[in-house]
Amino acid sequence: MDRTSPTSITRPIGFRAAGSTCGIKPSGKPDLALIVSDTPCTAAGVFTTNKVKGAPVLVSQKHVRNGKARAIVCNSGTSNVATGEQGLRDAEAMCQTTAAALGLRYPSEVLVASTGVIGHRLPMDKVLPGIEQLAPTLAQGKKADNAAADAILTTDLVRKTALRTVTLGGKTITLGGICKGSGMIAPNMATMLAFITTDVAIDSKPLKLALRAATSETFNRLSVDSDKSTSDSVMVLANGQAKNRAITGPGRVFDRFVETLTDLCRDLSEQLIWDGEGVTRIMRVRVSGAASVKDADRVGRSVVDSPLVKTALHGADPNWGRIAMAAGKSDAKLKKDTLSIRIAGMSIYEHGQPTKLGLKPPAKLAKAMAAKEVQIEVDLGLGKASAEWLGCDLTREYIHINADYTT
Structure with missing residues (x-):
């Protein structure tokens, strides 16, 4: 299992990313990120069990239900939680604008996440043009990875990235991840926000099982302050570009993939705890x-x-x-x-x-x-x-x- 590369979410074959500032945060810091696969993906997600779920969580739960997606759009600075029906429309609009900017056929191919202050509506006059301007800048490499990782942060002090490679059936499989979280962390089926890309070929059902297994042993055994966020989401996109024989169910290859995914999630979760708000030990x-x-x-x-x-x-x-x-x-x-x-x-x-x-x-x-x-x-x-x-x-x-x- 290789874990040495400084790059992350665009290292798996066929993924691009971007991050920028669209003006949500008064500080002027980056606040908008895109992660995109050039080809269709199987997808899975686990989300907060808090009964006050953010609009992006509800929309992403609906979109990922069929096990397919191509892109993730995320903003920081405002969480779009407790914003009523308009909040749902705003989350859907982020997906629609992203799909149009990427030339995707359906908005449901986009998963959405937001993080920040609860109870405030998103400034859509900034967010939607920001997505349109960000899409053409999608790229691969360390600069793109870091830009996306920085754009999802709130009270975090450092960006959080991880990478793993593993050989499955003679093919090299790569997994990359970024995450954010510093406070309001006591996950239950998720963490604050974590986005994972991989070029493994895997069916949607085993991908969902793998993500739940990895999450239960890592993010779900982590606590900064015992408060379960309203926005917790862990999402994974798998585009099959490594050309391995597709994982269709339990077995030795599936177990090896779960082991690698769990190792990546453990790395990210340990980065979360070390960057916890005010943490000294x-x-x-x-x-x-x-x-x-x-x-x-x-x-x-x-x-x-x-x-x-x-x-x-x-x-x-x-x-x-x-x-x-x-x-x-x-x-x-x-x-x-x-x-x-x-x-x-x-x-x-x-x-x-x-x-x-x-x-x-x-x-x-x-x-x-x-x-x-x-x-x-x-x-x-x-x-x-x-x-x-x-x-x-x-x-x-x-x-x-x-x-x-x-x-």
């Missing part, structure tokens, strides 16, 4: 010994979402009792007498009892808590299921960013 929480994967997930999410665990992490405070509390408050099957906790490999709580290290945490434990990445292990002692979650500290800077977000 992250925690990697490994839950083992669970009766089921669902229970392991419940405990992992409870630990990384806990404000008390997050603030202890920020203060480098080895207050392991907060970890036990967070595990215990989850809905998972859990017994105090079988619960064990380790921090940075040091046993502090074993089978319901504090160890010598737990009773009087030594300086080396405090030092471990002050690391940029802190390893936390929670063993439930009830089974063989496991899960790994990524979380981060809760800082004064996070509060500052979000207290002033719209003002």
Whole structure:
């Protein structure tokens, strides 16, 4: 699996991209992106389960239902959420204008995404001309990749890109991805925004299964602040230009593709957590010994979402009792007498009892808590299921960013 190239979404054969400024953001920063395949694609998407879904989510869910698409258009700065019927018409208009600018036959060949402030309508007098002006600039290469990756950012500090290649049936398959997200991240079947291109030949049903499998182990085990966005979307376009024998269902080749897609998504999700709003430290929480994967997930999410665990992490405070509390408050099957906790490999709580290290945490434990990445292990002692979650500290800077977000 190759992961060394600096390019991303236009590296797979037959894809082009572009990004520009159309005037949505008062800052004048880039705010409009296009990703396009030169040939028809199979497509799949996973989206937020928040009941207040943005208009672009609803439109893209409808368009991707038949498993086909050619392009993705995305704006940043305004999310087009809670904007009523007019918001739906605006999202559809973005698809219609994109299809016309690209010479596509149907607007349904376009998927749409928006990110930014909730409750504001898009300035369509800027967005639609922006799409028309952006389409002729579509290109391949690092410059185009970076332009698109920059145009989807909001409070992010850095662009986020990833690339993987894998050999399937004697053919080299390439996958490229970009994503955005810094706050309001607690995904459930998606992340903030992630767009993936690949030249693999694969039918729509296995592509959908592959994306759900990859997402469940990566983006869905990531939390910055426990808030599930109204705009979360992960979309993948696969145009078959690698000319491999088409993947039509489960099997060794399908499993290898899922492994590669998951690796790419894990790379992107780790970039998301490191660029979380105000983040200074992250925690990697490994839950083992669970009766089921669902229970392991419940405990992992409870630990990384806990404000008390997050603030202890920020203060480098080895207050392991907060970890036990967070595990215990989850809905998972859990017994105090079988619960064990380790921090940075040091046993502090074993089978319901504090160890010598737990009773009087030594300086080396405090030092471990002050690391940029802190390893936390929670063993439930009830089974063989496991899960790994990524979380981060809760800082004064996070509060500052979000207290002033719209003002």
